[in-house]
């Protein structure tokens with residue numbers, strides 16, 4: 001570039017700010033990105049969100065406690081941009097095909113830490129263990145999902161399919177880790193509580209999920225989970241309780257994806273197709289939250305397109321691995337909010353379902369079996385135009 005012009009540019013900008021704005025890439029609109037807070041946080045809450053955001057991006061090294069066995073070194077390395085993960089950062093868990101409790105805990109189960117710091121040997125899957133692959137889900141809007149009351153979830157369950165629509169849906173009942181105190185009035189069954197987070201809903205709440213991620217994914221011990229995954233020895237915490245709490249707060253207050261083009265005629269028509277093909281029996285369009293200590297989350301209607309329940313998804317999605325009371329073929333209904341933004345965090349193309357095996361939305365639908373078989377058959381019976389409308393609607397979420 002001619003040096004004279006080079007020096008002229010800043011001066012021109014001062015006199016013609018709008019013109020120079022057009023030269024810069026415009027900041028993406030709020031509905032086109034996943035990060036950002038829920039509406040209505042106080043200044044103190046926003047400050048805590050920002051501390052949590054930093055904790056989410058913190059990269060651990062062997063000196064700051066990484067490992068000795070681990071899968072990756074930061075939350076963000078697997079949850080880029082808070083969006084869906086990518087098959088390259090998937091996790092593997094192992095166990096057995098019956099739900100009698102994981103028999104491989106003494107052998108490093110359930111999670112496979114396939115990396116180790118120098119001087120240590122990464123784990124391998126023990127002989128006789130079955131295993132499943134889990135791709136990272138998006139981290140958006142999770143505070144709303146946690147604020148749905150247990151009774152609301154149980155209202156959606158229909159274990160014996162009393163209404164005869166072929167869809168049952170049951171919670172995953174899990175044993176709580178010691179560091180989780182259930183809230184007063186929490187639903188319980190045989191000493192177990194409802195799991196909500198994770199592909200098989202194996203974690204009770206975001207605190208549970210976060211502590212598990214620190215220790216299982218990165219080898220970071222905390223006062224909540226002080227035992228080293230390698231030596232089983234109790235260690236001094238490698239992360240403070242304050243940092244864990246900030247991170248949990250961050251997950252609670254990360255905003256929900258915002259639908260785009262809701263008024264587009266194809267989106268409106270596609271939503272009707274969604275209803276007609278009974279996708280909404282599991283992907284519930286509207287849920288409401290109960291009480292929450294975070295005001296911005298209390299008593300709100302929101303649109304996650306999930307029922308937080310486990311469904312029999314048929315043989316093709318049977319991965320021979322159980323968690324809690326969840327069977328090998330049962331998976332938690334994936335929230336569909338943010339589906340149209342998935343490719344932004346997945347390298348320009350989508351990887352869907354629990355392990356990312358579906359390379360398009362249509363492929364994901366065609367993998368639905370079990371309780372979702374009827375719905376899939378309705379989908380295959382749609383006209384090309386209806387399929388396109390449904391897709392346009394799903395892309396708007």
Ligand SMILES: [Ca+2]
Pocket residue numbers: 065066067068218219220221238
């Ligand atoms: Ca460590």
Ligand SMILES: [Ca+2]
Pocket residue numbers: 107108109110111112113123229
């Ligand atoms: Ca392990």
Ligand SMILES: [Ca+2]
Pocket residue numbers: 158161162163164165166167168
């Ligand atoms: Ca039913």
